[in-house]
Amino acid sequence: MSFKVNIDIFQQNNAEVLHIDYADFFQSSGRKTVRDHTTNSNLQTARPHGESVLRSFVHTAPEAVVITSPHGTVKSLNARAEALYGYSQSEIVGESAALLFEAGVQLPGTFARRFAAEQSCWRSLSENDTVRGRKKNGELFHVEVMLGDCVLDGAPVTIFYIRDASARVLQDQRLAELEREIAHLARHSVLGELATTITHELSQPLTAIINYTVAASRSAAAEPTPETLENNLALIAKAGEQAKRAWLILHRMRQLLQHRGAERVRDDLRLAIDDAVQLATIGAAERGIAVSIDLPPVPVMVLIDRVQVQVLVTNFIRNAIDELTGIEGEKAIWVRLAVGADGFAEISVEDTGHGISPEVFETLFDPFHTTKAEGLGVGLSLSRRIAQAHGGRLAARNRTPNGAIFSFKIPVV
Ligand code: ADP
Numbered sequence: 001m002s003f004k005v006n007i008d009i010f011q012q013n014n015a016e017v018l019h020i021d022y023a024d025f026f027q028s029s030g031r032k033t034v035r036d037h038t039t040n041s042n043l044q045t046a047r048p049h050g051e052s053v054l055r056s057f058v059h060t061a062p063e064a065v066v067i068t069s070p071h072g073t074v075k076s077l078n079a080r081a082e083a084l085y086g087y088s089q090s091e092i093v094g095e096s097a098a099l100l101f102e103a104g105v106q107l108p109g110t111f112a113r114r115f116a117a118e119q120s121c122w123r124s125l126s127e128n129d130t131v132r133g134r135k136k137n138g139e140l141f142h143v144e145v146m147l148g149d150c151v152l153d154g155a156p157v158t159i160f161y162i163r164d165a166s167a168r169v170l171q172d173q174r175l176a177e178l179e180r181e182i183a184h185l186a187r188h189s190v191l192g193e194l195a196t197t198i199t200h201e202l203s204q205p206l207t208a209i210i211n212y213t214v215a216a217s218r219s220a221a222a223e224p225t226p227e228t229l230e231n232n233l234a235l236i237a238k239a240g241e242q243a244k245r246a247w248l249i250l251h252r253m254r255q256l257l258q259h260r261g262a263e264r265v266r267d268d269l270r271l272a273i274d275d276a277v278q279l280a281t282i283g284a285a286e287r288g289i290a291v292s293i294d295l296p297p298v299p300v301m302v303l304i305d306r307v308q309v310q311v312l313v314t315n316f317i318r319n320a321i322d323e324l325t326g327i328e329g330e331k332a333i334w335v336r337l338a339v340g341a342d343g344f345a346e347i348s349v350e351d352t353g354h355g356i357s358p359e360v361f362e363t364l365f366d367p368f369h370t371t372k373a374e375g376l377g378v379g380l381s382l383s384r385r386i387a388q389a390h391g392g393r394l395a396a397r398n399r400t401p402n403g404a405i406f407s408f409k410i411p412v413v
Contacts, residue, residue, distance in 0.1 A: 061078060064164075065162070068158050070149075072107045073096060075152075076089065101131060102131070105125070124144070131143060142165040142168075142169040143165055144165045147161075202246055205243065209243055212235045212239035213239050252279045267302060269300040269301075270299065277313070279310075281321070294334065295336075296337060301412060302410050305389075308386045316349035317335065318379070323353030324351055324353050332352045334349070339412055344412065346407055346408070349405070350399060392410035
């Protein structure tokens with residue numbers, strides 16, 4: 001929906017025109033302020049003709065419109081507003097516009113001060129995307145509200161343009177939920193792929209623990225000497241180390257599987273990467289793939305959700321392993337972290353595979369595009385969402401002479 005209304009009530013001598021573009025008001029971004037095209041607005045010289053245009057504009061507006069005094073007392077409302085809120089004119093006129101919003105919503109201050117202070121008279125009610133409106137029956141619902149100041153019947157008024165945003169907010173919530181489900185699914189699929197290798201990886205420390213404890217108990221059964229005692233302690237310490245190794249594998253898996261809301265905190269990027277590499281490269285050595293990891297000696301502090309960044313790095317590495325599995329020649333992966341002069345940290349995962357084919361490049365980050373028989377095609381699209389949520393960027397390019405480089409840049413704090 002988009003239409004333009006011209007109102008010529010704010011001008012002094014020559015008829016300059018105030019353009020109100022409805023489409024601009026409620027675009028999903030940049031909703032804060034819509035500039036009018038009026039220069040040198042003078043409130044005292046409103047002309048009757050302009051006021052009648054304004055009245056018909058309010059009457060025919062496709063959104064709910066409520067006109068209040070500068071202090072927020074309702075003077076009138078159009079039919080859309082009556083239908084939206086369930087109030088009739090007689091019930092709400094003379095009452096405070098605060099009745100139309102949930103408690104705590106700040107209504108604008110005095111008209112004249114605001115008008116003088118701002119170049120444009122259009123603004124949104126809240127810094128946030130939406131506020132909650134309250135219907136006559138007490139029901140709360142999301143609304144987008146734009147405010148304008150002008151003169152009606154010689155007196156300053158504030159106009160509230162109110163759009164019911166409940167359907168959009170509901171849709172956003174469903175999308176976010178869906179996204180969380182997909183993210184969850186993708187993590188399960190990474191771990192599903194890893195299940196066999198993880199089982200193998202866990203069986204090693206567990207077998208070692210059995211061996212060490214059996215040896216320790218045999219040695220304990222023999223005649224105690226200072227040597228056997230020392231030997232026993234060494235065996236128990238080794239069993240403990242192996243138990244820790246098994247625990248770490250399970251701990252990393254559990255962290256990755258956790259289904260929880262995103263939470264960004266100050267964190268050392270090196271630790272997040274190191275954990276992800278340990279988990280994602282399980283089984284790489286058995287496939288003849290050499291993995292090198294190059295991290296700076298000093299902490300790289302960033303604002304991240306550690307699990308999300310680990311999912312991203314794990315996706316890069318698992319893709320590189322998939323790519324290298326079954327190829328001839330050098331099989332190597334380099335995971336690097338470096339901080340650039342631009343104040344960004346860059347994580348890159350480089351492989352010696354075939355590289356990204358031109359037709360794949362076009363849809364590389366789109367969901368559900370995969371060249372793998374068992375692929376879901378959500379890894380890279382999910383990674384891009386994660387990068388965006390961190391104020392960072394993903395990039396992919398082919399390397400010379402062969403292979404691909406995937407990177408993620410994030411601002412250092
Ligand atoms: P999936 O791994 O399930 O296919 P992704 O979104 O992670 O989903 O990857 C999409 C596609 O990008 C892959 O199917 C593959 O064609 C391509 N791709 C990803 N990583 C690499 C890589 N390191 N080298 C070559 N192609 C890659």
